[in-house]
Amino acid sequence: MARWEPDARGRMLAAALDLFAEKGYDKTTAGDIAARAGVTERTFFRHFADKREVLFAGPTALDEVVAEAIAKADEAASPLEMVFAAAREGAARIAEQRTREQAARRTRIVQANPALQERELLKMAAMRSASQKALAERGVGDPAASLAAHSGVAVFQSGFDRWVSGETDLSLPECIDEAIVALHDLT
Amino acid sequence: MARWEPDARGRMLAAALDLFAEKGYDKTTAGDIAARAGVTERTFFRHFADKREVLFAGPTALDEVVAEAIAKADEAASPLEMVFAAAREGAARIAEQRTREQAARRTRIVQANPALQERELLKMAAMRSASQKALAERGVGDPAASLAAHSGVAVFQSGFDRWVSGETDLSLPECIDEAIVALHDLT
DNA sequence: CCGTTGATGTCAGTCACTGACATAGGAGGA
DNA sequence: TCCTCCTATGTCAGTGACTGACATCAACGG
Structure with a gap:
């Protein structure tokens, strides 16, 4: 069994979109997103350079x-x-x-x-x-x-x-x- | 006599440009700029919406x-x-x-x-x-x-x-x- | 069986920015 | 002259974005 649930990034992406829709971008903290995705804030910033980037993280450059x-x-x-x-x-x-x-x-x-x-x-x-x-x-x-x-x-x-x-x-x-x-x- | 030196904004503008040239934008804090201009950090943010704005504060929109x-x-x-x-x-x-x-x-x-x-x-x-x-x-x-x-x-x-x-x-x-x-x- | 690796957690710290309230000179009116 | 309001600033405490350093431990390769 894996030490952590897989696809942390995908979970954060989904959590972010949900929270932005629920409370708005400004009122959503990076910590909120991380918590809903079941990771720590630090992990969020390891995957996304900053909070905005989560909205621009499509698979295609x-x-x-x-x-x-x-x-x-x-x-x-x-x-x-x-x-x-x-x-x-x-x-x-x-x-x-x-x-x-x-x-x-x-x-x-x-x-x-x-x-x-x-x-x-x-x-x-x-x-x-x-x-x-x-x-x-x-x-x-x-x-x-x-x-x-x-x-x-x-x-x-x-x-x-x-x-x-x-x-x-x-x-x-x-x-x-x-x-x-x-x-x-x-x- | 005035309570404060006049033209706080102008002094902050000048201080910012100097400091950016001396140490670079990233290594200059808003507090640094304010201190050199002889005001508090709070005053800086009363004149400029954010730190970047000091570089875009021309007289002309x-x-x-x-x-x-x-x-x-x-x-x-x-x-x-x-x-x-x-x-x-x-x-x-x-x-x-x-x-x-x-x-x-x-x-x-x-x-x-x-x-x-x-x-x-x-x-x-x-x-x-x-x-x-x-x-x-x-x-x-x-x-x-x-x-x-x-x-x-x-x-x-x-x-x-x-x-x-x-x-x-x-x-x-x-x-x-x-x-x-x-x-x-x-x- | 053991050393390495990689994704994560933990924690302390810096800095941008904000809200609430205090202060005191200056301008204008009574 | 005095009183009052206005305005620019100071003070202070707080939040949230982001970072660096170090610890942990499953998985993987030998």
Whole structure:
């Protein structure tokens, strides 16, 4: 028999989501989460760098996904086409992992808390930075790479927002495509 | 005679910059800053919402500047032209307030610290949100407004980065214009 | 059977931040 | 002139996020 129940991390993840829904993020302490998961606070911080990170601990690192997508993009593709493909790829991964309702619930928690928004923005910036680097390896220099990466994040966010808004029945990738078209129309 | 030395806020601002340069942001406590400014830690937190905020406490709220610029943009301007004008306006304000060397020093501190990057990203997001709202009041709806706002921030960041990089002698507004041209070329 | 490893517990400590209340100069009115 | 309110600050105690150091002990490999 094991010394401890297995999957401490998974239990903490579940406990955190429950508690955030019950009492709100601010009123939930790291100790609360740990207690409900049957571990100590110290263990919580061994698994998650900080309290916010528990909301960003998906199995997928989006920045790796987009970097890979850009690396394997078509030879003849323009920088914008590359980042759009990356945005679609990232969207596909997200749609695989959660339903729109789950995504909406998580988004509501994040939007209600500036500290969490900051973390979300940092993740987006990481995605942008990864895109920029991947473009550089395909021979796209600045400022083109930087601007293209920004555009990729822009369509991703815009599409994602529309998807979770519930105003449409389109799938997430379809919302991304819609945003790409809208960006096209803008110029 | 006054009960306290005047301009506590200014003294804290100066003390903070000094200490960050001397010991680094992480190794400087809020109490250190307060002590050097001749006040108590409690007073520090009365003037600044948190420790990071002391690095973002410029006299200018960039989001108001861009909102105003968009509000008074030319009637016939396209959404993109509006946000570009706003980016130029914001850049002009910044260039008024600090030299490139000052901006570079501050940028170095921020780039060295993820927590500070998060805060910077939040400020950029506020600028984007303000742009989006101002565009909405000019009749530009989503997703166009959202995407245009993203583009505005993109050229702002790209131009700003180039300006502080020291690789050019162009002024900040000129760097913004360069970024705008580069974005144009991208499509 | 024994030494090592890895995930956890325990504990003490630092620091960011907050709420409640006290203090005293200065401004304005009676 | 005196009284009163206002405001910026001080004081103090408390909470909660996070960290470092060290202990524990099942499991695993030899």
